[in-house]
Amino acid sequence: MLSFIGRSIIQKIITLFFVSVVSFLIIHLAPGKPSQVDPMNPKFTPEMVERFRLEFHLDKPLHTQYLYFYRDLFTGKTVSWKDNQSVLKKIWERFLNSLPLFIVGTILTWTLSFPIGIRSAIFRGGFYDRSTTFLAYLLISIPGFFFAYILIIFVVTHFHVPVIGMETFGLGASSWIRVAMDRVWHLLIPSILGATGGIAVLSRYVRSQMLEVEGQDYVRTARAKGLPPDQVHYKHALRNALLPFVTMFGLILPGLIGGSVIIESIFSWPGMGRMAYEAILARDYPVILTVNFVSAVLVLAGTFISDLLYLVVDPRIRL
Amino acid sequence: MTKVEKIEINDYQTTNHEFLAPRRTRLKEFWHLFKQNRLAIAGLVIFVLFFITALAGLFLTSGHDPVFDPALVRLQEKLRSPFSQPKIDTLMPHEIPTVGVYVMGTDDLGRDVFARMLQGAWVSLTVGFVAVGISVFVGIFMGGIAGYFGQNHIRLDHILMVCLLFAAGIFIAMGEFFSGSAFLIVFLASVLLLFRSMNKMEMRGMSKWYGILKKDTISIDTLIMRIVDIMLCFPSFFLILTVVALLPASIYNIMIIIGLTSWMGTTRFVRAEFLSLREQDFVTAARALGVGNFRIIFRHMMPNAIAPVLVSATIGIATAILTEAGLSFLGFGVPPPHATWGNILSDGKRFIFDAPWLTFIPGIAILIVVLCFNLFGEGLRDTLNPKLKERH
Numbered sequence: 001m002l003s004f005i006g007r008s009i010i011q012k013i014i015t016l017f018f019v020s021v022v023s024f025l026i027i028h029l030a031p032g033k034p035s036q037v038d039p040m041n042p043k044f045t046p047e048m049v050e051r052f053r054l055e056f057h058l059d060k061p062l063h064t065q066y067l068y069f070y071r072d073l074f075t076g077k078t079v080s081w082k083d084n085q086s087v088l089k090k091i092w093e094r095f096l097n098s099l100p101l102f103i104v105g106t107i108l109t110w111t112l113s114f115p116i117g118i119r120s121a122i123f124r125g126g127f128y129d130r131s132t133t134f135l136a137y138l139l140i141s142i143p144g145f146f147f148a149y150i151l152i153i154f155v156v157t158h159f160h161v162p163v164i165g166m167e168t169f170g171l172g173a174s175s176w177i178r179v180a181m182d183r184v185w186h187l188l189i190p191s192i193l194g195a196t197g198g199i200a201v202l203s204r205y206v207r208s209q210m211l212e213v214e215g216q217d218y219v220r221t222a223r224a225k226g227l228p229p230d231q232v233h234y235k236h237a238l239r240n241a242l243l244p245f246v247t248m249f250g251l252i253l254p255g256l257i258g259g260s261v262i263i264e265s266i267f268s269w270p271g272m273g274r275m276a277y278e279a280i281l282a283r284d285y286p287v288i289l290t291v292n293f294v295s296a297v298l299v300l301a302g303t304f305i306s307d308l309l310y311l312v313v314d315p316r317i318r319l
Numbered sequence: 320m321t322k323v324e325k326i327e328i329n330d331y332q333t334t335n336h337e338f339l340a341p342r343r344t345r346l347k348e349f350w351h352l353f354k355q356n357r358l359a360i361a362g363l364v365i366f367v368l369f370f371i372t373a374l375a376g377l378f379l380t381s382g383h384d385p386v387f388d389p390a391l392v393r394l395q396e397k398l399r400s401p402f403s404q405p406k407i408d409t410l411m412p413h414e415i416p417t418v419g420v421y422v423m424g425t426d427d428l429g430r431d432v433f434a435r436m437l438q439g440a441w442v443s444l445t446v447g448f449v450a451v452g453i454s455v456f457v458g459i460f461m462g463g464i465a466g467y468f469g470q471n472h473i474r475l476d477h478i479l480m481v482c483l484l485f486a487a488g489i490f491i492a493m494g495e496f497f498s499g500s501a502f503l504i505v506f507l508a509s510v511l512l513l514f515r516s517m518n519k520m521e522m523r524g525m526s527k528w529y530g531i532l533k534k535d536t537i538s539i540d541t542l543i544m545r546i547v548d549i550m551l552c553f554p555s556f557f558l559i560l561t562v563v564a565l566l567p568a569s570i571y572n573i574m575i576i577i578g579l580t581s582w583m584g585t586t587r588f589v590r591a592e593f594l595s596l597r598e599q600d601f602v603t604a605a606r607a608l609g610v611g612n613f614r615i616i617f618r619h620m621m622p623n624a625i626a627p628v629l630v631s632a633t634i635g636i637a638t639a640i641l642t643e644a645g646l647s648f649l650g651f652g653v654p655p656p657h658a659t660w661g662n663i664l665s666d667g668k669r670f671i672f673d674a675p676w677l678t679f680i681p682g683i684a685i686l687i688v689v690l691c692f693n694l695f696g697e698g699l700r701d702t703l704n705p706k707l708k709e710r711h
Contacts, residue, residue, distance in 0.1 A: 146682035
């Protein structure tokens, strides 16, 4: 157990190192220099460009730049090229904005897809199963931005509530219940949009997992000895079907930072995805690289946690 | 061959057939199973229709004097709703739409949306197919190597050589041709040296140094799977967005980037299939017969490993079309002279209340095409599943 943990941590650190190198190379070998970002700006004189290059070590060779960048990142001194603010602080602020979206989206995904998947597995081939199957494919196939517009039009014309942004501007003096409802409306639609794909995929996965377990011998035995169907489905089958989903808890971790670029830009939500998008537009390399690095850390941590959970949950796995 | 003999042979074949189970070819069997999945059939039909539309779109909207001109601007006719009659007296003769009405309306510059949709169909189709083609190619290549040659180890001298080659490439790319070619010469010299010393390595006194160079490091399988792990660490849409934004905007860059960031799944499938196939008897038999490695890979193993690849490729096309639409929507997609469904929608979003058809027509078109690819892919998966085959 301990040796497994040690080995996999070492392996993940090596992977992380290569990820950092590759992302650094992608950014710096791509054509276009950050010093040419704004050539039309009269304040951007050659002296400014020179100072800029000196300040951010852009005149050094590539490997020195790499060392400087990651030294700054680990000591927390990285600053954005655009506004000289600390990158980690910026990311943290945006992360706090994205967090409610992520939490509501995850809760929606996990609470809705299980009942849907289980029900369509139990009534396999019936009307319910076929319609949820079709609906799931529909939700996977719909372009997120198109669905967002349909939902916005629907909500705005039927309920007459504003949904763009995090809250309605200038609502300060209203009663608290109004403010709370306003926040809920603003939060609900982007989270539903973020959750649709997840619900569709996860419910299909729950269904196939459930079907596989329902075909096992011990389920047939349970049914043959005359147990009530509910007990067979929920006690014998479901508990065993849940096994792979425990590990998926680890895999939702990367979603924390991913945010959705498209949904956040449609709803003007000042979250992570939008910050990354703005950083790409402004060629703000430190922000891009830091977001990339943090998300790689989260992916690796997520797989590590899911491996550990699998070890804990499934007694058949021995190392 | 005389007539009698022929009849005898025929006779022999027919009598022999009576003792065997009714045999269907693989394709017939596949079709028999596939027919029962109505959703998948619908997906296939729409896919064929889409393919024909896209081809027609290519021929009707390109060339010097196209039948439907997607780039023709008629400012006096902007934001006309679908099926509206053109105002003939305000238009030049060549500006009158080919079918007499604006089938799908016009956009904010008075361009015919129908013509733009036709052109966009071809763009979506090529983006989907080329991107998935690249990813399947890379995936099969990497997965095949990892699965078939995976047990072989990479030696230290291989790594050194690759480093030399890379250094040469980077120096030349940075414009320093002198040091670049110096590295290249060292690389070529060491290749020659290695090939020569392969034959008479014991005769030299340097065999100790040589032993260090020949040390095994990691197996090819480990190396490729670690590369896959590294690629999986990148948030994919963000990575695509970054690279597309940094590179000059062009339709080819988008295809290549989508392809190069989505091959990991295929690699894993192919590797897993190859690992189990290479232990099977028919591969051993082929090897015993002296069949070459590449013939074994492509003629004997690949047909058995292709099913999951086909499925993931079909679904990959759907994902690629969606990704392209998302990129176009954010303004990083295929640049302006080409119309794509993504950028028609993205241009139309400003007029969503005045001209909803500019949003809904491309949106629904993308939805239907992506849906048909997904349904077709899932149908393929169910049909190619060997567990299902035994039941019928």
